Amino acid sequence: MPPVLVVEGLRLYYGMGKDVVKAVDGVSLELDRGEVLAVVGESGSGKSSLGYAIMRLLPENAVLYDGRILLHDGGAEFDIVSMDEEALRRDVRWKRISMVFQASMNAIDPVSTIGDFIYRIVREHRPDLDKRRGLAAAAEAIKSVGLPVSVLDMYPFELSGGMKQRVMIALALILRPLVVILDEPTSALDVITQANVISLLKSLRGDVSMILITHDLALASEIADRIAVMYAGKIVEIGPSDAVLTSPRHPYTGALLESTPTLRQDRALSSIPGRVPSLIRPPPGCRFHPRCGHAMDICRREEPPMVDVGPGHRAACWLLRT
């Protein structure tokens, strides 16, 4: 069976005045059916941008968007980057790929009840459902994330952050999409709610393919089958979770792991020496070289290619070529 999602050479640049922010700069990855892929990296490495790029949700200042994103559903193939806007809207968005947004506290329509809000979206893709059956489906979804059905009659301002996050997860799953992109689904929550959401995500494993964007390596290790490490708009290492976590091959992955000593904390990864590089003028060669303890001459001049370092495990570092 082909992977459900294949991303090749994906780029998304933003314009900022005269500058160009290369937020996603040549990302390639694959996602199998039912698999959970975690995308980890420091703040500003382009993780959310990658998620938006996969959904083709471009901000107004997007100046470059290219590469290929192929979505396979049975025999059907959708090329998200180049497909017609109307077909994208009708056949892909939410129906086949949905997303739980980062800091999604305001992701719900403020002047709708939760029920109306969910039904409004369901109806778009399931015109066969009348309001009664649409709300019944919404009730099912709401229960499946552990919320009482009474939430359907409430407005978002009457819900806590954790409840809203669950509503968004329910909404993301309600059309049974092939792929769900979860962008920091736990980071805005208190510890107990986090634990609840994490066990909810665990229970969903296998049903849908998930791209789990997080800076929480512990969460990634708990849920993900594979981990992709992103640095300055590029994926520098990708492989099975165990392999990446126990024998990281890219110096940046190693630094990331060291900065998370207890592996059970939810904090920003700030303890790697040096700063996240500018995405406007990224360092030449290997983008990590200004912060890398192993940097060599070639690292400053040429970009390291991705090489195989184990079964399904690849990394981009000159150390691995010599």
Place this chain on the structure above:
Amino acid sequence: MSPLRYILLRLALALPTMLILLTVVFLILRVIPGNPIEAMVGQKAPPEYIQQLMEQTGLNKPLYVQYLDYIRGVFTGDLGRSFIDNRPVIADIMDRFPATVELAVFSFLVSIAIGHALAFLAAYFRRNVDEAVRLYAIIAYILFIPFFGLALQLIFGVYLRWLPIGGRITPGLEPPHITGLYVVDAAISGDWPALVSALKHLALPSITLGIVISGVFTRFIRNNMVKTLEEDFITTYRAAGLPRWRVLMRAYRAALVPTITMMGLQLALLLQGAVLTETTFSWPGLGTLLLERIQYLDYPTVQGVVIFYVLIVVFINIAVDLVNLAVDPRLRRGVWQ
């Protein structure tokens, strides 16, 4: 709080404002040079007659007594009698009020129709359309009603001869008096010639005033929508595959409370514009009444019309609050429970 208590509270809160305004108008009128009695009967009238009129109108009493008498009258519902025609002021006002309501309502409809259409076009297409709409809004906003009205009168009235340029209706066609609103009365009584005539007479004044007010509407609705379109829940709708126009509708809906509030504020401005429009189109409403009577220093009528305008604005504000309560779930759950 129940809606009724809420309305009463709002009225009570409006009292000080009304009192202050009344006092100011009272004083200003008396500072304006001229003597109302002379304005009425001319300088050559016999002194005994003038004396008699002074007593009849109470103008011979000290100013503070006049003031207290007047305030007492207002709060017992008596606005006094006009110096000019000696009718109760309230009767003159009630004769003219329906004409102003008719003009205001139709102008308002014109301006919200134009405002919404252009704002949606601007927010949907952005770029050049947005710029063009912005230009329209600025021009509409700075139009001077008497000049703009005159231009429309010349084009559609004098040159093309499509529409009448003044008055409320062709004399003789007046429908039976039910509400005083010609359009409504003509429709209720099935008087088609009257209805057509009333609508034709309404066309130019309400388009004039409607276009001028539509400038602010357009800009405000457009800005609200564009700002709301940047919010997170809009991203959810886009991601969820809602068509662009439906996303726009949701942005409009989310911004409805400020929009309605603004429209209420504009209604006050509209009343102000209505005065100019009425004079431009010889429209027999409150505005023309006010201007006519200021010339004659008809103190009771001018004061009465001003109070009436304030009351209208207060009621509009209450109506806006009530509509917002219906529209904003946050307010609804907070206030009524």
